[in-house]
Amino acid sequence: MNFKVANDLLDLASSLIEGKFFYIGKFENNTFTFMKVLDNGMVVNVNDGDTINISESYCQQIFRDREPVIISNTDTHACTKKLDLTKIYNIQSYVGVPIFYQDGELYGTICAIDNEKSKFDQKEADVLSRFANLYTNVVELERKAKIDELTSLYNRRFLYESFDSICKHGALVLFDLDGFKEVNDHFGHEVGDSVLKEVGKRMKDFLGNNGLAVRLGGDEFVIVLPDVTENSEIEIKASSLLKILSDWEDYDYNIRITVSIGISLFPRDGLEVSTLLKNADIAMYHAKKSGKNTFQFFNTI
Missing domain, CATH: 3.30.450.40 (GAF domain)
Structure with missing residues (x-):
């Protein structure tokens, strides 16, 4: 303000x-x-x-x-x-x-x-x-x-400018949408935009007041979980997120979308948001290589 x-x-x-x-x-x-x-x-x-x-x-x-x-x-x-x-x-x-x-x-x-x-x-x-x-x-x-205009989530700029003030310990969860390109190609960008909006809504519902939801751009998103550092707790949250963002059975269009998640912990995997994003991206790449619709911690690669 x-x-x-x-x-x-x-x-x-x-x-x-x-x-x-x-x-x-x-x-x-x-x-x-x-x-x-x-x-x-x-x-x-x-x-x-x-x-x-x-x-x-x-x-x-x-x-x-x-x-x-x-x-x-x-x-x-x-x-x-x-x-x-x-x-x-x-x-x-x-x-x-x-x-x-x-x-x-x-x-x-x-x-x-x-x-x-x-x-x-x-x-x-x-x-x-x-x-x-x-x-x-x-x-x-x-x-x-x-704020990202399409999804009403926080944007990349806010993440970079505000990350240091959010907290000193936690998890950065990076993911993108597997199958999103096919949705755009088959149904058009208007439907693609509606999918991104729906993802943003589900992220907000998932987090409540317990984290930060960000759209980096395209179909790439970030969730910051302050003060969540135990692998077991993060695994539970990541599994829930996979389920929430992979269920499109009741959606208006017949689409197949899953997510691949990469996770970096701070300060263990980095102090700067750019470093954490890079490490989470590496972890996300390995999640995709493992068959998609899964999550991967950076420190276990």
Whole structure:
């Protein structure tokens, strides 16, 4: 996230709205992360990057209804009267509006809170909505820089730029689709693209919040499994991935696709992402030589 832009927007909001605490937050699965906060004397113990469950957040109603919310008395409002934050920080008023990506997907919120009741009305919501529209352009540019447009997975650039910050130990799982060229040749690239999208969806479902899914390009993909270093655990995950990505019986088209997987562990097989990818690619080559639809560890070649 562009923290300077976020900070500037909150400064501008603070100059136009009488509130004691402002923040921009992001929804992800069932969590809410405070991406940037601005405290004007309310002394709320929340910092940039802090994450809470959506059910504990003042923004839960926006997550559900995707519309601006104005709360004049948090002690009587159904969503906030039972929240610990209300009592701990004596929050009395809240105004929040949703931030969307350009395709309509919900990104998060921009909000203000205060210790006085009835502090905010529609005027403040309208101001925040204008800032939310501006911020949409920021998050959309950042999204395009790191997200593969076809599959909505992370892209190669993001993997290279962010790998060092993901974790220090884990597994890098590289695979491509056996039989994908035949799908393109027989059914055309439109069907090929739909297959790639389906692979991306299955990867996301497979990982949940427990890893990073990347499309390197073409039909080549990467999964990063942070803090997973035991061969036995990785073998279980690799076997599951083989099964998930080789089952096309109920697909719209009669296709035969399997995957060949190469696995490198870090830091054992390398520290740099380029080294890990090279070693995983060597392992994937051996998986293909072994008959495809299987996996191979780099260190056992």
